[in-house]
Amino acid sequence: MSAAEAKDNVLIGVIGGSGLYHLDNLTFMKQVNPETPWGHPSSPISICALPSGTKVAFLARHGPGHAISPSAIPVRANIAALKSLGIRAILAFSAVGSLREEIAPGDFVLPSQIIDRTKGIRPCSFFEGTSIVAHASFGDPFSNKFVEWLEKPVREIIDAHGNGAKLHTGKCIICMEGPQFSTRAESKMYRAWGADIINMSVLPEAKLAREAELGYALIATSTDYDSWRENETTVTAAEVFKVLQTNANLSRTVAANILDELHEAAEEGHILTEEVGCMKYAIMPRSEKQKEEDIQKLSFVLPEYFKAN
Ligand SMILES: CSC[C@H]1O[C@H](OP(=O)(O)O)[C@H](O)[C@@H]1O
Numbered sequence: 001m002s003a004a005e006a007k008d009n010v011l012i013g014v015i016g017g018s019g020l021y022h023l024d025n026l027t028f029m030k031q032v033n034p035e036t037p038w039g040h041p042s043s044p045i046s047i048c049a050l051p052s053g054t055k056v057a058f059l060a061r062h063g064p065g066h067a068i069s070p071s072a073i074p075v076r077a078n079i080a081a082l083k084s085l086g087i088r089a090i091l092a093f094s095a096v097g098s099l100r101e102e103i104a105p106g107d108f109v110l111p112s113q114i115i116d117r118t119k120g121i122r123p124c125s126f127f128e129g130t131s132i133v134a135h136a137s138f139g140d141p142f143s144n145k146f147v148e149w150l151e152k153p154v155r156e157i158i159d160a161h162g163n164g165a166k167l168h169t170g171k172c173i174i175c176m177e178g179p180q181f182s183t184r185a186e187s188k189m190y191r192a193w194g195a196d197i198i199n200m201s202v203l204p205e206a207k208l209a210r211e212a213e214l215g216y217a218l219i220a221t222s223t224d225y226d227s228w229r230e231n232e233t234t235v236t237a238a239e240v241f242k243v244l245q246t247n248a249n250l251s252r253t254v255a256a257n258i259l260d261e262l263h264e265a266a267e268e269g270h271i272l273t274e275e276v277g278c279m280k281y282a283i284m285p286r287s288e289k290q291k292e293e294d295i296q297k298l299s300f301v302l303p304e305y306f307k308a309n
Protein backbone atom coordinates (compact mmCIF):
# COMPACT_ATOMS: atom_id res chain seq x y z
CA MET A 1 0.00 0.00 0.00
CA SER A 2 1.43 3.40 -0.95
CA ALA A 3 1.69 6.19 1.63
CA ALA A 4 -1.05 8.07 -0.19
CA GLU A 5 -3.35 5.04 -0.04
CA ALA A 6 -2.50 4.51 3.60
CA LYS A 7 -3.60 8.08 4.33
CA ASP A 8 -6.97 7.20 2.82
CA ASN A 9 -7.49 4.66 5.59
CA VAL A 10 -9.61 5.97 8.43
CA LEU A 11 -8.43 3.79 11.30
CA ILE A 12 -9.42 5.85 14.33
CA GLY A 13 -12.95 6.83 15.26
CA VAL A 14 -13.43 9.47 17.97
CA ILE A 15 -16.69 9.56 19.90
CA GLY A 16 -17.33 12.90 21.53
CA GLY A 17 -19.57 13.09 24.59
CA SER A 18 -21.20 15.92 26.54
CA GLY A 19 -19.53 19.22 25.62
CA LEU A 20 -17.32 17.67 22.94
CA TYR A 21 -19.18 18.13 19.67
CA HIS A 22 -16.20 18.73 17.38
CA LEU A 23 -12.40 18.44 17.39
CA ASP A 24 -9.76 21.12 16.72
CA ASN A 25 -7.04 21.45 14.15
CA LEU A 26 -8.80 19.28 11.57
CA THR A 27 -9.80 19.93 7.99
CA PHE A 28 -13.36 18.82 7.38
CA MET A 29 -13.56 16.53 4.34
CA LYS A 30 -17.02 15.01 4.25
CA GLN A 31 -19.91 13.70 6.31
CA VAL A 32 -21.23 10.16 5.98
CA ASN A 33 -24.41 8.75 7.47
CA PRO A 34 -24.36 4.98 6.89
CA GLU A 35 -27.61 3.09 7.31
CA THR A 36 -26.89 -0.02 9.37
CA PRO A 37 -29.20 -2.95 10.21
CA TRP A 38 -29.63 -1.11 13.54
CA GLY A 39 -30.54 2.22 11.98
CA HIS A 40 -28.53 5.41 11.50
CA PRO A 41 -25.86 6.63 13.95
CA SER A 42 -26.54 9.39 16.51
CA SER A 43 -25.20 11.96 14.06
CA PRO A 44 -23.63 11.95 10.63
CA ILE A 45 -19.97 10.97 10.99
CA SER A 46 -17.44 13.65 10.00
CA ILE A 47 -14.34 12.48 8.16
CA CYS A 48 -11.59 15.01 8.81
CA ALA A 49 -7.88 15.30 8.06
CA LEU A 50 -5.16 16.17 10.55
CA PRO A 51 -2.52 18.66 9.30
CA SER A 52 -0.39 15.61 8.32
CA GLY A 53 -3.18 14.34 6.05
CA THR A 54 -4.09 11.43 8.35
CA LYS A 55 -7.84 10.97 8.41
CA VAL A 56 -10.02 10.43 11.46
CA ALA A 57 -13.75 9.96 11.90
CA PHE A 58 -15.71 11.94 14.50
CA LEU A 59 -19.13 11.03 15.88
CA ALA A 60 -21.13 13.11 18.41
CA ARG A 61 -22.63 10.56 20.81
CA HIS A 62 -25.69 12.63 21.72
CA GLY A 63 -26.33 13.80 18.16
CA PRO A 64 -26.39 17.29 16.68
CA GLY A 65 -27.54 19.76 19.35
CA HIS A 66 -27.24 17.09 22.11
CA ALA A 67 -30.80 15.91 21.44
CA ILE A 68 -30.35 12.22 22.38
CA SER A 69 -30.42 11.20 26.04
CA PRO A 70 -27.87 8.58 27.21
CA SER A 71 -30.55 5.85 27.45
CA ALA A 72 -31.69 6.42 23.85
CA ILE A 73 -28.35 6.56 22.03
CA PRO A 74 -28.43 4.20 19.01
CA VAL A 75 -25.19 2.58 20.16
CA ARG A 76 -25.40 -0.47 17.88
CA ALA A 77 -25.80 1.82 14.86
CA ASN A 78 -22.90 4.01 16.07
CA ILE A 79 -20.47 1.11 16.44
CA ALA A 80 -21.65 -0.68 13.28
CA ALA A 81 -21.39 2.54 11.26
CA LEU A 82 -17.83 3.20 12.49
CA LYS A 83 -16.82 -0.40 11.73
CA SER A 84 -18.28 -0.11 8.23
CA LEU A 85 -15.89 2.79 7.55
CA GLY A 86 -12.93 0.49 8.21
CA ILE A 87 -12.13 1.86 11.65
CA ARG A 88 -10.02 -0.34 13.92
CA ALA A 89 -10.09 1.57 17.20
CA ILE A 90 -12.42 3.96 18.99
CA LEU A 91 -11.18 6.69 21.29
CA ALA A 92 -14.22 7.76 23.30
CA PHE A 93 -14.55 10.81 25.54
CA SER A 94 -17.04 11.09 28.39
CA ALA A 95 -17.97 13.55 31.12
CA VAL A 96 -18.02 11.68 34.44
CA GLY A 97 -18.75 12.26 38.11
CA SER A 98 -16.03 11.51 40.64
CA LEU A 99 -16.61 9.06 43.50
CA ARG A 100 -13.18 9.72 45.03
CA GLU A 101 -11.79 12.80 46.76
CA GLU A 102 -8.50 12.55 44.82
CA ILE A 103 -10.26 12.73 41.44
CA ALA A 104 -11.13 16.43 41.29
CA PRO A 105 -13.41 18.11 38.77
CA GLY A 106 -11.18 18.92 35.79
CA ASP A 107 -9.08 15.75 36.20
CA PHE A 108 -8.88 13.12 33.45
CA VAL A 109 -9.12 9.36 33.99
CA LEU A 110 -8.23 6.30 31.90
CA PRO A 111 -10.46 3.64 33.46
CA SER A 112 -9.64 -0.06 33.24
CA GLN A 113 -12.80 -1.63 34.69
CA ILE A 114 -16.58 -1.14 34.45
CA ILE A 115 -19.59 -1.96 36.64
CA ASP A 116 -22.85 -2.21 34.70
CA ARG A 117 -26.00 -0.64 36.15
CA THR A 118 -27.74 -0.56 32.74
CA LYS A 119 -27.96 -4.33 32.28
CA GLY A 120 -31.24 -5.54 30.86
CA ILE A 121 -32.41 -2.03 30.01
CA ARG A 122 -30.42 -1.11 26.90
CA PRO A 123 -29.87 -3.32 23.86
CA CYS A 124 -26.26 -4.39 24.35
CA SER A 125 -25.46 -7.01 21.72
CA PHE A 126 -25.50 -7.23 17.94
CA PHE A 127 -26.76 -10.81 18.42
CA GLU A 128 -29.81 -9.75 20.46
CA GLY A 129 -33.04 -10.71 18.70
CA THR A 130 -31.26 -12.97 16.21
CA SER A 131 -31.05 -16.75 15.93
CA ILE A 132 -27.30 -16.64 16.56
CA VAL A 133 -25.74 -16.85 20.02
CA ALA A 134 -22.38 -15.38 20.99
CA HIS A 135 -20.60 -14.78 24.29
CA ALA A 136 -17.82 -12.18 23.99
CA SER A 137 -15.12 -12.04 26.67
CA PHE A 138 -15.46 -8.83 28.64
CA GLY A 139 -13.31 -9.42 31.73
CA ASP A 140 -11.03 -6.62 30.55
CA PRO A 141 -13.66 -4.25 29.13
CA PHE A 142 -11.19 -1.76 27.64
CA SER A 143 -8.38 -2.60 25.24
CA ASN A 144 -5.50 -3.01 27.69
CA LYS A 145 -2.72 -2.29 25.22
CA PHE A 146 -4.51 0.72 23.76
CA VAL A 147 -5.13 2.17 27.25
CA GLU A 148 -1.50 1.53 28.25
CA TRP A 149 -0.36 3.20 25.04
CA LEU A 150 -2.50 6.28 25.76
CA GLU A 151 -1.10 6.94 29.22
CA LYS A 152 2.21 8.58 28.24
CA PRO A 153 1.02 11.01 25.54
CA VAL A 154 -2.17 11.94 27.41
CA ARG A 155 -0.19 12.64 30.61
CA GLU A 156 2.31 14.80 28.72
CA ILE A 157 -0.46 16.94 27.20
CA ILE A 158 -2.34 17.28 30.48
CA ASP A 159 0.83 18.20 32.37
CA ALA A 160 1.67 20.82 29.73
CA HIS A 161 -1.79 22.30 29.09
CA GLY A 162 -4.06 21.14 31.92
CA ASN A 163 -3.61 24.01 34.42
CA GLY A 164 -2.99 21.56 37.26
CA ALA A 165 -5.41 18.85 36.08
CA LYS A 166 -4.21 15.32 36.89
CA LEU A 167 -4.43 12.04 34.97
CA HIS A 168 -5.58 8.97 36.93
CA THR A 169 -5.23 5.41 35.64
CA GLY A 170 -6.43 1.94 36.61
CA LYS A 171 -9.81 3.17 37.86
CA CYS A 172 -13.26 1.59 37.80
CA ILE A 173 -16.18 3.36 36.11
CA ILE A 174 -19.80 2.57 36.96
CA CYS A 175 -22.35 3.14 34.22
CA MET A 176 -25.77 4.10 35.60
CA GLU A 177 -29.14 4.44 33.96
CA GLY A 178 -30.11 8.11 33.79
CA PRO A 179 -31.34 10.54 33.04
CA GLN A 180 -31.58 11.54 36.73
CA PHE A 181 -28.33 11.61 38.69
CA SER A 182 -27.80 9.18 41.60
CA THR A 183 -29.19 9.53 45.10
CA ARG A 184 -26.77 10.04 47.98
CA ALA A 185 -27.37 6.43 49.06
CA GLU A 186 -26.60 5.08 45.57
CA SER A 187 -23.50 7.24 45.26
CA LYS A 188 -22.17 5.88 48.58
CA MET A 189 -23.05 2.32 47.57
CA TYR A 190 -21.07 2.66 44.31
CA ARG A 191 -18.04 3.80 46.34
CA ALA A 192 -18.43 0.75 48.58
CA TRP A 193 -18.53 -1.44 45.45
CA GLY A 194 -15.16 -0.05 44.40
CA ALA A 195 -16.27 2.33 41.66
CA ASP A 196 -14.16 5.48 41.23
CA ILE A 197 -16.08 7.43 38.57
CA ILE A 198 -19.61 7.37 37.16
CA ASN A 199 -21.27 8.10 33.84
CA MET A 200 -24.31 7.11 31.79
CA SER A 201 -22.76 6.11 28.49
CA VAL A 202 -19.70 3.84 28.57
CA LEU A 203 -22.13 0.93 28.20
CA PRO A 204 -23.17 -0.62 25.94
CA GLU A 205 -20.55 1.26 23.84
CA ALA A 206 -17.61 -0.77 25.20
CA LYS A 207 -19.52 -4.09 24.89
CA LEU A 208 -20.50 -3.44 21.30
CA ALA A 209 -17.00 -2.31 20.32
CA ARG A 210 -15.75 -5.64 21.68
CA GLU A 211 -18.35 -7.61 19.70
CA ALA A 212 -17.30 -5.68 16.59
CA GLU A 213 -13.63 -6.55 17.36
CA LEU A 214 -12.71 -2.88 17.64
CA GLY A 215 -10.18 -1.46 20.06
CA TYR A 216 -11.92 0.77 22.61
CA ALA A 217 -10.53 3.18 25.20
CA LEU A 218 -12.23 5.90 27.21
CA ILE A 219 -10.83 9.26 28.25
CA ALA A 220 -13.10 10.18 31.15
CA THR A 221 -13.18 13.84 32.13
CA SER A 222 -14.36 14.60 35.64
CA THR A 223 -16.98 17.33 36.11
CA ASP A 224 -18.33 16.90 39.67
CA TYR A 225 -18.26 14.90 42.91
CA ASP A 226 -21.61 13.20 42.29
CA SER A 227 -23.70 12.90 45.50
CA TRP A 228 -21.65 11.02 48.09
CA ARG A 229 -19.99 13.86 50.02
CA GLU A 230 -21.50 14.55 53.44
CA ASN A 231 -22.50 18.20 54.07
CA GLU A 232 -22.00 19.09 50.39
CA THR A 233 -24.67 19.70 47.79
CA THR A 234 -25.41 16.88 45.37
CA VAL A 235 -24.53 17.03 41.68
CA THR A 236 -26.59 19.27 39.43
CA ALA A 237 -26.47 19.71 35.67
CA ALA A 238 -25.50 23.37 36.25
CA GLU A 239 -22.42 22.23 38.19
CA VAL A 240 -21.50 19.84 35.37
CA PHE A 241 -21.90 22.56 32.73
CA LYS A 242 -19.47 24.86 34.60
CA VAL A 243 -16.60 22.42 34.02
CA LEU A 244 -17.70 20.93 30.70
CA GLN A 245 -16.16 23.61 28.48
CA THR A 246 -12.74 23.57 30.16
CA ASN A 247 -12.68 19.77 29.95
CA ALA A 248 -13.77 19.82 26.30
CA ASN A 249 -11.00 22.29 25.43
CA LEU A 250 -8.38 20.07 27.07
CA SER A 251 -9.89 16.98 25.38
CA ARG A 252 -9.51 18.72 22.01
CA THR A 253 -5.87 19.55 22.80
CA VAL A 254 -5.25 15.92 23.76
CA ALA A 255 -6.90 14.65 20.56
CA ALA A 256 -5.05 17.12 18.34
CA ASN A 257 -1.72 15.97 19.78
CA ILE A 258 -2.15 12.20 19.85
CA LEU A 259 -4.27 11.24 16.84
CA ASP A 260 -1.40 11.02 14.34
CA GLU A 261 0.60 8.70 16.59
CA LEU A 262 -2.51 6.74 17.49
CA HIS A 263 -3.27 6.19 13.80
CA GLU A 264 0.27 4.88 13.33
CA ALA A 265 -0.01 2.57 16.33
CA ALA A 266 -3.34 1.22 15.03
CA GLU A 267 -1.80 0.69 11.60
CA GLU A 268 1.09 -1.27 13.08
CA GLY A 269 -1.52 -3.24 15.02
CA HIS A 270 0.42 -3.78 18.25
CA ILE A 271 -2.10 -1.90 20.41
CA LEU A 272 -5.00 -4.01 19.08
CA THR A 273 -3.80 -7.59 19.39
CA GLU A 274 -6.49 -8.55 21.93
CA GLU A 275 -9.50 -7.47 19.88
CA VAL A 276 -8.75 -8.76 16.42
CA GLY A 277 -10.11 -12.30 16.17
CA CYS A 278 -11.69 -12.20 19.66
CA MET A 279 -15.13 -13.22 18.36
CA LYS A 280 -13.87 -16.24 16.42
CA TYR A 281 -14.64 -18.74 19.16
CA ALA A 282 -17.27 -16.58 20.90
CA ILE A 283 -19.95 -17.43 18.34
CA MET A 284 -21.74 -20.70 19.00
CA PRO A 285 -21.20 -23.29 16.28
CA ARG A 286 -23.33 -22.91 13.19
CA SER A 287 -26.58 -24.82 13.00
CA GLU A 288 -29.42 -24.98 10.52
CA LYS A 289 -31.42 -22.93 13.03
CA GLN A 290 -29.40 -19.83 12.11
CA LYS A 291 -31.58 -17.74 9.88
CA GLU A 292 -30.23 -16.33 6.63
CA GLU A 293 -31.59 -12.88 7.48
CA ASP A 294 -29.62 -12.89 10.75
CA ILE A 295 -26.43 -13.95 9.00
CA GLN A 296 -27.03 -11.11 6.57
CA LYS A 297 -27.51 -8.64 9.44
CA LEU A 298 -24.40 -9.74 11.32
CA SER A 299 -22.31 -9.68 8.15
CA PHE A 300 -22.57 -5.88 8.35
CA VAL A 301 -20.57 -5.74 11.56
CA LEU A 302 -18.62 -9.03 11.46
CA PRO A 303 -17.98 -9.77 7.78
CA GLU A 304 -15.01 -11.85 8.99
CA TYR A 305 -17.42 -14.57 10.25
CA PHE A 306 -20.71 -13.98 8.43
CA LYS A 307 -20.82 -14.00 4.66
CA ALA A 308 -23.94 -12.43 3.18
CA ASN A 309 -25.35 -14.32 0.19
C1 LIG B 1 -24.31 16.22 31.10
S1 LIG B 1 -24.23 15.29 32.55
C2 LIG B 1 -24.65 13.59 32.23
C3 LIG B 1 -24.22 13.07 30.89
O1 LIG B 1 -22.83 13.41 30.70
C4 LIG B 1 -22.14 12.25 30.30
O2 LIG B 1 -22.28 12.17 28.88
P1 LIG B 1 -21.11 11.62 27.95
O3 LIG B 1 -20.71 10.30 28.53
O4 LIG B 1 -21.69 11.48 26.59
O5 LIG B 1 -20.01 12.65 28.01
C5 LIG B 1 -22.88 11.15 31.05
O6 LIG B 1 -22.56 9.86 30.56
C6 LIG B 1 -24.30 11.55 30.88
O7 LIG B 1 -24.80 11.09 29.66
Ligand SMILES: Nc1ncnc2[nH]cnc12
Nearest residue numbers: 095096097198199200226
Ligand atom coordinates in the same frame (compact mmCIF):
# COMPACT_ATOMS: atom_id res chain seq x y z
N1 LIG C 1 -22.38 12.57 38.54
C1 LIG C 1 -22.58 12.03 37.34
N2 LIG C 1 -23.35 10.91 37.23
C2 LIG C 1 -23.53 10.34 36.01
N3 LIG C 1 -23.05 10.83 34.88
C3 LIG C 1 -22.32 11.95 34.95
N4 LIG C 1 -21.70 12.67 34.00
C4 LIG C 1 -21.09 13.70 34.59
N5 LIG C 1 -21.29 13.69 35.91
C5 LIG C 1 -22.04 12.59 36.17
